[in-house]
Amino acid sequence: MSWFDASHERIAREILARYPKPKSAVIPLLHLAQEQEGWITPDAMAEIAAMTGTTAAEVLGTGSFYEMFKFHPVGRYVVNVCTNVSCQLLGGEELLEHAESTLGVRAGGTTDDGLFTVEDVECVAACTEAPCFTVNYRYFHRADTDTFDEVVADLRAGRSPLVRGASGDGGDIPDHGTLGRVRQHVPDDRRAGVVPPEDVTGPPAWMPAAEDEAAS
Amino acid sequence: MTGAYVPHAAGYVDNDGPKVVTSRFPHEDSFTLERSLATGGYEGLRAALTMAPDVVHAQVREATLLGRGGAGFPAGVKWGFCPEGVWPRYLVVNGDESEPGTYKDRLLMERDPHQLIEGCLIACYALGLSQCFLYVRGEMALAQERIATALNEAYAAGYVGRNVLGTDLSVDITLHWGAGAYIVGEETALIESLEGNRGMPRLKPPYFPAAIGLYGQPTIVNNVETLANVPWIMTKGAAAYREMGSETSPGTRLFTVSGHVNRPGVYEVEQGVTTFRDLFYGEAFCQGIRDGHELKMFIPGGGSSPWFFAEHLDLPLEAKEVGAAGSMLGSGAIIVMDETTDAVKACHRMVRFFARESCGKCSPCREGTNWEEKILARILDGHGRPSDIDLLLDVGDNISPGPYPVAAHADEGLEAVPFPPRQTTICPLGPSSVAPITSTIRRFRHEFEARITRSDGIPVSAAAPGGEVGA
Numbered sequence: 001m002s003w004f005d006a007s008h009e010r011i012a013r014e015i016l017a018r019y020p021k022p023k024s025a026v027i028p029l030l031h032l033a034q035e036q037e038g039w040i041t042p043d044a045m046a047e048i049a050a051m052t053g054t055t056a057a058e059v060l061g062t063g064s065f066y067e068m069f070k071f072h073p074v075g076r077y078v079v080n081v082c083t084n085v086s087c088q089l090l091g092g093e094e095l096l097e098h099a100e101s102t103l104g105v106r107a108g109g110t111t112d113d114g115l116f117t118v119e120d121v122e123c124v125a126a127c128t129e130a131p132c133f134t135v136n137y138r139y140f141h142r143a144d145t146d147t148f149d150e151v152v153a154d155l156r157a158g159r160s161p162l163v164r165g166a167s168g169d170g171g172d173i174p175d176h177g178t179l180g181r182v183r184q185h186v187p188d189d190r191r192a193g194v195v196p197p198e199d200v201t202g203p204p205a206w207m208p209a210a211e212d213e214a215a216s
Numbered sequence: 217m218t219g220a221y222v223p224h225a226a227g228y229v230d231n232d233g234p235k236v237v238t239s240r241f242p243h244e245d246s247f248t249l250e251r252s253l254a255t256g257g258y259e260g261l262r263a264a265l266t267m268a269p270d271v272v273h274a275q276v277r278e279a280t281l282l283g284r285g286g287a288g289f290p291a292g293v294k295w296g297f298c299p300e301g302v303w304p305r306y307l308v309v310n311g312d313e314s315e316p317g318t319y320k321d322r323l324l325m326e327r328d329p330h331q332l333i334e335g336c337l338i339a340c341y342a343l344g345l346s347q348c349f350l351y352v353r354g355e356m357a358l359a360q361e362r363i364a365t366a367l368n369e370a371y372a373a374g375y376v377g378r379n380v381l382g383t384d385l386s387v388d389i390t391l392h393w394g395a396g397a398y399i400v401g402e403e404t405a406l407i408e409s410l411e412g413n414r415g416m417p418r419l420k421p422p423y424f425p426a427a428i429g430l431y432g433q434p435t436i437v438n439n440v441e442t443l444a445n446v447p448w449i450m451t452k453g454a455a456a457y458r459e460m461g462s463e464t465s466p467g468t469r470l471f472t473v474s475g476h477v478n479r480p481g482v483y484e485v486e487q488g489v490t491t492f493r494d495l496f497y498g499e500a501f502c503q504g505i506r507d508g509h510e511l512k513m514f515i516p517g518g519g520s521s522p523w524f525f526a527e528h529l530d531l532p533l534e535a536k537e538v539g540a541a542g543s544m545l546g547s548g549a550i551i552v553m554d555e556t557t558d559a560v561k562a563c564h565r566m567v568r569f570f571a572r573e574s575c576g577k578c579s580p581c582r583e584g585t586n587w588e589e590k591i592l593a594r595i596l597d598g599h600g601r602p603s604d605i606d607l608l609l610d611v612g613d614n615i616s617p618g619p620y621p622v623a624a625h626a627d628e629g630l631e632a633v634p635f636p637p638r639q640t641t642i643c644p645l646g647p648s649s650v651a652p653i654t655s656t657i658r659r660f661r662h663e664f665e666a667r668i669t670r671s672d673g674i675p676v677s678a679a680a681p682g683g684e685v686g687a
Contacts, residue, residue: 023412065414066395086474127474180360190377192386206384
């Protein structure tokens with residue numbers, strides 16, 4: 001009985017099939033676990049270790065290096081306010097202060113109702129649209145304190161604030177843990193075939209046999 | 217608050233210059249296979265498939281396509297570093313864009329994923345790379361969705377996967393999400409991450425993963441923008457590519473200009489011939505420093521680059537000239553700061569970035585970047601010591617020994633120190649933390665001193681605003 005539920009288990013198997021070595025799937029599977037649970041539980045790490053031929057300690061060792069993985073429960077909405085220089089110049093720090101004071105938590109903290117976690121983050125690649133923040137990695141560009149308040153009010157009221165964003169996303173903001181809502185899916189008859197490197201003995205079919213001699 | 221639904225990530229600003237990688241950006245559906253095919257998509261791949269693989273490689277080498285990730289190494293030369301007769305070979309695409317100020321790969325991935333996929337396929341064909349891993353920064357959810365959709369479309373239509381377009385070319389492209397770590401943009405750290413490990417750079421040599429890379433196999437690691445140029449080179453030819461830009465920096469390049477300008481944006485610009493002044497003040501570009509203000513300084517090539525000043529405005533966007541003047545073009549990310557900017561605060565914020573993002577593998581960086589951050593923080597808090605300026609430079613010297621690359625300061629008779637810095641570390645992250653420090657101390661030492669001696673008028677006791685301390 002897998003820790004993953006049936007639909008996530010199916011995705012996990014697809015992910016594993018895309019890598020020549022199973023350990024490469026550790027980070028994608030950690031994302032998948034976080035999508036299912038909202039954070040990375042010890043049981044999830046044990047399951048991922050079993051699926052990838054590693055140990056739970058190795059999974060934690062890898063996962064804890066990366067900021068997006070949470071090893072404790074966080075809010076349903078993780079709000080990342082950028083304060084790096086491009087945003088700092090145009091009010092990023094003031095925006096963070098506003099977020100902290102209106103939600104009543106310091107950066108890294110979660111509101112008592114479990115709705116919001118606020119983070120003070122590094123550059124999120126929206127520098128021309130400073131200052132900016134993201135909610136579960138959906139962007140809100142050229143944001144001021146009013147933008148922030150409106151987005152929070154929307155989320156509290158169960159409305160999607162994405163229309164206020166400038167990111168090209170439609171629909172609702174998914175709960176924390178869900179990144180891309182479209183997943184790669186390779187039909188069996190289109191797959192080139194993923195093989196472990198040790199099973200490959202020569203050049204691929206399209207390379208001329210004499211390539212080795214011709215190259216210089 | 218407009219409330220209007222914008223179908224695209226904002227930021228790209230059209231100008232009348234030549235377009236290599238942004239030609240589809242004006243279309244609202246630029247990310248679909250349908251739009252791609254209607255505007256010449258996958259024709260570069262079709263052209264490549266009619267040539268022998270080594271001819272395709274030669275085209276890219278002749279185009280002098282410089283890598284767009286930061287180091288500026290020619291992609292065609294890098295492609296030639298795969299050892300002969302060692303199979304399989306892999307392609308890893310670096311879409312982990314995290315350099316402060318850089319916002320161009322996200323646009324390329326969100327707005328034209330098919331162009332990137334096509335570039336990947338051409339590289340795989342040219343070099344015999346049998347699997348491609350597209351490593352997209354974890355925080356970029358929309359880019360992940362757009363690339364997943366594009367890959368699903370391209371697989372179904374026969375452009376990716378088994379027997380591409382009925383030929384012998386068979387390549388799987390695997391979309392891989394990162395999880396939040398700047399250092400993973402370093403190519404050997406990227407490979408470690410892709411193998412399921414902490415993203416820590418590998419010891420050099422080998423200097424290029426083309427020798428020993430993913431799973432110990434020959435691996436080409438290219439930046440998103442680099443590969444996005446390849447389809448154009450295939451359809452139009454290397455000679456046409458070299459007609460744009462300058463001899464040493466041909467083609468166009470995406471520059472992200474942010475900060476205190478009237479029209480910040482991502483601009484596709486001819487390299488080598490356009491100057492910083494054109495970019496900051498030109499009508500087609502940023503249209504000047506924000507109203508009524510003056511330029512104080514600018515970061516010319518991402519958070520890792522030493523800072524420039526007004527006297528550098530007439531330098532062309534060309535790697536060698538910028539390097540000789542003491543900085544680098546890096547990832548093409550320019551942050552403009554006007555005279556209202558507090559140099560100490562901006563310096564601290566950039567150094568804090570490197571302190572937070574140090575992977576911890578090399579002690580000079582792990583310890584040094586955090587020392588730098590702590591010293592700058594106490595200066596900002598009003599607890600600076602007179603020895604702190606020298607201490608900052610000394611800590612920096614332990615990460616990057618000897619004269620650190622910095623712009624000239626004519627008023628003081630100080631000459632430029634050319635790029636690059638030396639390093640006591642495996643990768644350039646630690647040395648990069650020194651750039652904001654030496655840049656600002658050389659030019660704005662008085663601002664540091666003012667903070668330290670509290671000549672800015674901060675009262676000794678905030679509890680006694682009447683100034684009756686000890687009275």
